[in-house]
Amino acid sequence: GAVVSQHPSRVICKSGTSVKIECRSLDFQATTMFWYRQFPKKSLMLMATSNEGSKATYEQGVEKDKFLINHASLTLSTLTVTSAHPEDSSFYICSARGTIQKNTEAFFGQGTRLTVV
Amino acid sequence: GEDVEQSLFLSVREGDSSVINCTYTDSSSTYLYWYKQEPGAGLQLLTYIFSNMDMKQDQRLTVLLNKKDKHLSLRIADTQTGDSAIYFCAERSSGTSYGKLTFGQGTILTVHP
Numbered sequence: 001g002a003v004v005s006q007h008p009s010r011v012i013c014k015s016g017t018s019v020k021i022e023c024r025s026l027d028f029q030a031t032t033m034f035w036y037r038q039f040p041k042k043s044l045m046l047m048a049t050s051n052e053g054s055k056a057t058y059e060q061g062v063e064k065d066k067f068l069i070n071h072a073s074l075t076l077s078t079l080t081v082t083s084a085h086p087e088d089s090s091f092y093i094c095s096a097r098g099t100i101q102k103n104t105e106a107f108f109g110q111g112t113r114l115t116v117v
Numbered sequence: 118g119e120d121v122e123q124s125l126f127l128s129v130r131e132g133d134s135s136v137i138n139c140t141y142t143d144s145s146s147t148y149l150y151w152y153k154q155e156p157g158a159g160l161q162l163l164t165y166i167f168s169n170m171d172m173k174q175d176q177r178l179t180v181l182l183n184k185k186d187k188h189l190s191l192r193i194a195d196t197q198t199g200d201s202a203i204y205f206c207a208e209r210s211s212g213t214s215y216g217k218l219t220f221g222q223g224t225i226l227t228v229h230p
Contacts, residue, residue, distance in 0.1 A: 004159075006159070034218075041223075043205065043220045043221060043222040043223055044160075044205070044220045046217060046218075049217060093159050095160070105162060105165065106218060107162065108152070108159040108161070108162070110159040111158060111159040
């Protein structure tokens with residue numbers, strides 16, 4: 001299958017600072033990327049969908065000014081958690097779909113564990 | 118909106134078969150997926166099935182789909198300790214733009230030696 005790489009895998013930051021998480025498709029062009037948040041022992045909650053070159057579409061209840069998403073190229077999307085607070089601590093996972101997968105598969109990154117102290 | 122439900126826990130002995138069940142509500146689902154998540158890791162796509170299929174087999178994995186009852190199952194034959202993980206089913210409906218997936222809450226599979 002296609003490879004999606006997320007970086008960093010773990011990050012600890014101080015409250016009030018911003019953190020950027022990168023999601024890269026390594027061997028295909030990702031026209032669409034999805035950002036999910038996963039709470040402990042919970043399912044994945046879709047935060048936003050981004051298409052290359054367009055503004056991200058945020059799910060209801062997700063603050064777009066808090067979670068900035070940029071999808072500037074066909075292989076890279078970034079999620080920036082601005083002015084992070086302890087309640088933003090979570091596991092963030094991206095997934096990517098490109099034309100090669102047509103309408104079937106979406107491949108996931110390995111996730112980023114964010115801890116805000 | 119779409120809703121996907123799974124049982125939360127399943128415990129089996131090594132060598133037995135595991136069956137993980139999932140129900141969904143969206144009748145316009147086009148594709149249904151099974152993902153595996155190991156501790157601290159992302160999601161690994163195990164298999165998927167198109168909604169006009171009843172069954173799909175891939176080595177130790179068998180997916181059964183009952184579209185009438187909106188019920189999906191994943192059978193793992195000869196379950197091994199390395200199969201211990203969280204298993205998520207997910208559905209994609211035809212009405213969802215860009216192929217957004219709706220996930221179940223995950224089934225924690227524990228395999229005992």
